[in-house]
Amino acid sequence: MRTMLKIVPLLALFGLPLAYADTVDDLLKGYQAQGASNFSAEKGQTMWTQKFNPPGSDRARSCALCHGENLKLTGKHAKTGKPIEPLAPSVNPKRLADAAEIEKWFKRNCTWTVGRECTPQEKGDFLSYLRKQ
Amino acid sequence: MKHLFVMATSLVALTSSALYAAEAVTPAKPAPTATERYTAECGTCHMAYPAGFLPARSWQKLMGNLANHFGDNAELSDASRSQITSYLLAGAGEKTQDRHAARFAASAPAGETPLRITELPYFKREHREIPQRYIREAQVGSLSNCAACHTKAAQGSFREREISIPGVGRWEDD
Numbered sequence: 019m020r021t022m023l024k025i026v027p028l029l030a031l032f033g034l035p036l037a038y039a040d041t042v043d044d045l046l047k048g049y050q051a052q053g054a055s056n057f058s059a060e061k062g063q064t065m066w067t068q069k070f071n072p073p074g075s076d077r078a079r080s081c082a083l084c085h086g087e088n089l090k091l092t093g094k095h096a097k098t099g100k101p102i103e104p105l106a107p108s109v110n111p112k113r114l115a116d117a118a119e120i121e122k123w124f125k126r127n128c129t130w131t132v133g134r135e136c137t138p139q140e141k142g143d144f145l146s147y148l149r150k151q
Numbered sequence: 152m153k154h155l156f157v158m159a160t161s162l163v164a165l166t167s168s169a170l171y172a173a174e175a176v177t178p179a180k181p182a183p184t185a186t187e188r189y190t191a192e193c194g195t196c197h198m199a200y201p202a203g204f205l206p207a208r209s210w211q212k213l214m215g216n217l218a219n220h221f222g223d224n225a226e227l228s229d230a231s232r233s234q235i236t237s238y239l240l241a242g243a244g245e246k247t248q249d250r251h252a253a254r255f256a257a258s259a260p261a262g263e264t265p266l267r268i269t270e271l272p273y274f275k276r277e278h279r280e281i282p283q284r285y286i287r288e289a290q291v292g293s294l295s296n297c298a299a300c301h302t303k304a305a306q307g308s309f310r311e312r313e314i315s316i317p318g319v320g321r322w323e324d325d
Contacts (some may be wrong), residue, residue: 074222097223098197099292118228129224 041117042149049138057139062147065140072133079131081144089151106151114149155248165215185238192231198224198297202239203247204268206256210239212264251309269294281322290317 067087069078077080084102085093090109093102104110114120124144128136136144172279175180179253183191202210218223227235240246246258258273259265278294285291290299297304300322303313314322 095196097221099296100195100197102195122226122228124222127200129218130222 035140041120042114042145045117045120045145046142049142052138054137054139054142057146058143059143059146060127061148062143062145067148070132074130075133079126081131105148108151114145116141118149120145159313168314170314173233185234188231189235189238191226192235193225194197196225197295198304200268201247201249202242203237203244203249203251204255205243205265206259206273207243208239208264209256209266210236210243214239252278267295281316285316285319290316 049057066081069080071078079096084096085105089106090104094100095140103112103146105113107113107115124136124141128134132139174278205213213220214232217227217232220241244259245252247253247256253269254273255268258271258276260272261298265271274294281294285296288299292299297309300316301309310313311323312321318321
């Protein structure tokens with residue numbers, strides 16, 4: 019009984035910080051578990067404008083091609099021209115809030131832009147860059 | 152007395168952790184309807200085209216190859232894909248209540264499975280008088296950009312009197 023009395027308040031204490039755990043932090047931890055380390059916002063930024071020519075591309079592709087270099091501004095879909103809401107969480111709080119959405123777009127957009135899925139290291143670098151915007 | 156105090160403290164702690172657990176487990180909003188999901192998943196990159204514009208066999212084929220969606224990767228979670236596929240099949244050209252939309256799908260040649268609405272004979276016929284230079288206009292870009300000229304396309308309405316071509320204005324068939 020005495021042990022129980024000690025454990026219960028402790029559980030409550032540990033439970034609270036979890037409630038506010040950041041989506042991005044959780045994803046970064048997941049990438050670390052897959053072998054990635056030392057995430058770098060600088061590397062993420064460099065790769066943001068890096069140009070790729072995957073098979074089937076008629077012009078060089080980059081993240082910035084659709085999302086732009088200033089992430090606080092609205093982007094534009096390279097093919098359809100449809101506006102893309104700003105990626106910067108500072109101006110668009112809906113961004114980086116949903117892990118499933120983040121992974122879905124990594125899969126789609128890395129495949130189109132780079133020609134393969136991004137590695138956990140690359141995704142971690144991107145998120146480290148994006149979250150600062 | 153001391154026991155009572157400890158019990159009370161634990162009770163408060165238990166309640167708050169239970170509250171927290173309830174908050175964490177319960178989703179913030181209800182699951183999206185099929186229409187909401189279609190608009191959210193497909194309408195991010197292009198207009199969420201009315202389901203009635205393509206025959207069921209076309210939607211089936213298109214939804215079966217989202218990894219190569221006109222050169223783009225548009226893969227969805229299994230749950231989203233199956234919900235959206237059901238929605239599109241239920242409202243496809245053969246089933247839609249919209250008589251105008253039904254003409255698009257009905258014009259698809261038997262034995263063919265067109266994937267682009269813009270390739271359907273009825274679509275081509277309806278747009279044959281539109282000069283290329285109107286389509287090349289920056290705000291239009293492509294015939295697939297319905298809403299550039301059909302001002303109520305997003306609401307599924309394509310009446311002639313609602314047409315306004317960028318840089319040209321109203322359009323009336325001869």
